[in-house]
Amino acid sequence: MLEFPAVPGLDAAAQELARARQNRLTKPTGALGNLEQLSIWLAGVQGGCPPTPPSRVAVVLFAGDHGVASSGVSAYPAEVTAQMVANFVAGGAAVNVLAAQVSASVRVADLGVAFDLPGVELPPDVVKWRVRRSSGRIDVEDALTISEAQQAILAGRQLADEAIDGGADLLIPGDMGIGNTTPAAAIVGVCAGVDATSVTGRGTGIDDATLARKREVVASAMRRAATDSGLSLVSSIGGADIAAMAGFLAQAAIRRTPVLLDGVVSGAAALVAERLAPGARAWWWAGHRSAEPSHTIALRELGLTPLLDLGLRLGEGTGALLAVPLLRAAAATLSEMATFDEAHVSDRDA
Numbered sequence: 483m484l485e486f487p488a489v490p491g492l493d494a495a496a497q498e499l500a501r502a503r504q505n506r507l508t509k510p511t512g513a514l515g516n517l518e519q520l521s522i523w524l525a526g527v528q529g530g531c532p533p534t535p536p537s538r539v540a541v542v543l544f545a546g547d548h549g550v551a552s553s554g555v556s557a558y559p560a561e562v563t564a565q566m567v568a569n570f571v572a573g574g575a576a577v578n579v580l581a582a583q584v585s586a587s588v589r590v591a592d593l594g595v596a597f598d599l600p601g602v603e604l605p606p607d608v609v610k611w612r613v614r615r616s617s618g619r620i621d622v623e624d625a626l627t628i629s630e631a632q633q634a635i636l637a638g639r640q641l642a643d644e645a646i647d648g649g650a651d652l653l654i655p656g657d658m659g660i661g662n663t664t665p666a667a668a669i670v671g672v673c674a675g676v677d678a679t680s681v682t683g684r685g686t687g688i689d690d691a692t693l694a695r696k697r698e699v700v701a702s703a704m705r706r707a708a709t710d711s712g713l714s715l716v717s718s719i720g721g722a723d724i725a726a727m728a729g730f731l732a733q734a735a736i737r738r739t740p741v742l743l744d745g746v747v748s749g750a751a752a753l754v755a756e757r758l759a760p761g762a763r764a765w766w767w768a769g770h771r772s773a774e775p776s777h778t779i780a781l782r783e784l785g786l787t788p789l790l791d792l793g794l795r796l797g798e799g800t801g802a803l804l805a806v807p808l809l810r811a812a813a814a815t816l817s818e819m820a821t822f823d824e825a826h827v828s829d830r831d832a
């Protein structure tokens with residue numbers, strides 16, 4: 483039986499201290515906008531005021547193929563997933579470049595990649611997480627068995643534990659999988675109670691005919707979704723990569739470790755994780771808003787405000803990585819700015 487410990491709450495006393503300090507800094511109250519709320523959140527997750535800027539950022543990239551790609555919902559063939567996994571390992575993808583800008587590590591976990599590349603042998607630490615080859619075609623069959631979904635969720639939890647035990651103070655979930663925005667859209671649609679048209683976007687840049695087909699696939703998946711638990715939901719219309727990411731997000735919250743969410747796939751996984759471990763959402767912040775329509779709906783359901791809105795739809799953790807400097811800036815301003823008293827500046831009530 484899959485069970486999660488209770489999710490701890492943020493440190494309310496540290497948040498109150500952070501809120502009070504924000505009001506004493508040499509600026510009008512609220513003048514730093516969302517950076518102020520971000521600094522208060524960081525104080526709560528770190529349990530102290532002022533918070534420390536995160537310095538050991540870890541990206542864990544969850545890779546997996548989806549049987550639904552065979553229904554023609556993507557502009558790219560399924561073989562691209564395996565090719566991109568090799569590219570991540572070689573350091574040539576966007577996530578690798580952006581991670582280097584903020585000194586973040588990148589770890590790749592193959593949960594369900596369908597193909598092996600001829601002549602390419604991936605490191606054992608990449609392939610040891612594999613639950614199965616691809617996930618089922620969710621418009622006509624379950625993505626995973628319950629046992630496979632449990633295995634994937636536990637793998638995600640272990641990946642979170644290993645990152646945290648290795649010293650990470652901020653986690654970022656990344657994704658790679660041709661067709662993965664289709665199960666993500668279906669999960670968001672079911673959780674938010676909205677129709678397939680509202681949640682289905684262009685993913686890899688599909689044309690109008692492909693978009694219409696993708697909407698039909700998402701609608702079919704939503705009709706056959708099992709919704710009695712997060713486990714049954716991700717088993718019926720998710721995938722091994724999404725299930726593992728959900729376990730990762732839930733475990734991060736249980737371990738009191740903050741997470742910057744990325745795009746639509748991490749948004750869908752977060753909705754599952756919140757069902758698995760209620761209250762986990764308090765430990766996450768949205769790094770950005772994806773161009774995929776279901777991401778805005780997912781963020782609304784989670785009650786999260788994105789830090790950036792750049793029209794991104796790449797995934798991989800790229801949008802969250804771009805938001806890392808904002809998180810560090812929020813902590814630094816709260817810690818290093820002078821108060822009115824320290825700077826001998828008159829407050830507005832003086």
